[in-house]
Amino acid sequence: MTNKVAPNTFVHTIKRVLAEEDIRKWRAKKRALLTEDHVAQRLAWAKEHKNWDKADWEGVIFSDECSVEKSRDLQGIWVFRTLPQKYHNDCIYGVTKGPGVKLMVWG
Numbered sequence: 001m002t003n004k005v006a007p008n009t010f011v012h013t014i015k016r017v018l019a020e021e022d023i024r025k026w027r028a029k030k031r032a033l034l035t036e037d038h039v040a041q042r043l044a045w046a047k048e049h050k051n052w053d054k055a056d057w058e059g060v061i062f063s064d065e066c067s068v069e070k071s072r073d074l075q076g077i078w079v080f081r082t083l084p085q086k087y088h089n090d091c092i093y094g095v096t097k098g099p100g101v102k103l104m105v106w107g
Helices: 011-020 036-049
Strands: 024-027 029-032 065-069 078-081 092-095 102-106
Touching: none
Parallel strands: 029 092
Antiparallel strands: 024 078, 065 102
16 A cells, blocks of 8 residues: 555554544435525524424424435445544535436335
């Protein structure tokens, strides 16, 4: 293994320091690729409904959906991070909706 980042440092030293800091290789979490406008709209909705009580929510029906899709990216995206950094923006793989083979289940 060629050490191009720190040529005078042993690879073992780099691995040891990463392990001491609990930095490991993880698959990037997939999340919807949101624009700043989407984020602002979601936050506004949450603030608008934060004081609702049980009676307010009784007229609301929640549903869930699951999408199974054939992906072109079979290997996934890998990032180096600590466990608490799981959902940091630079550790997330943004997913956009697009054409492809997909099955949506809704209930």
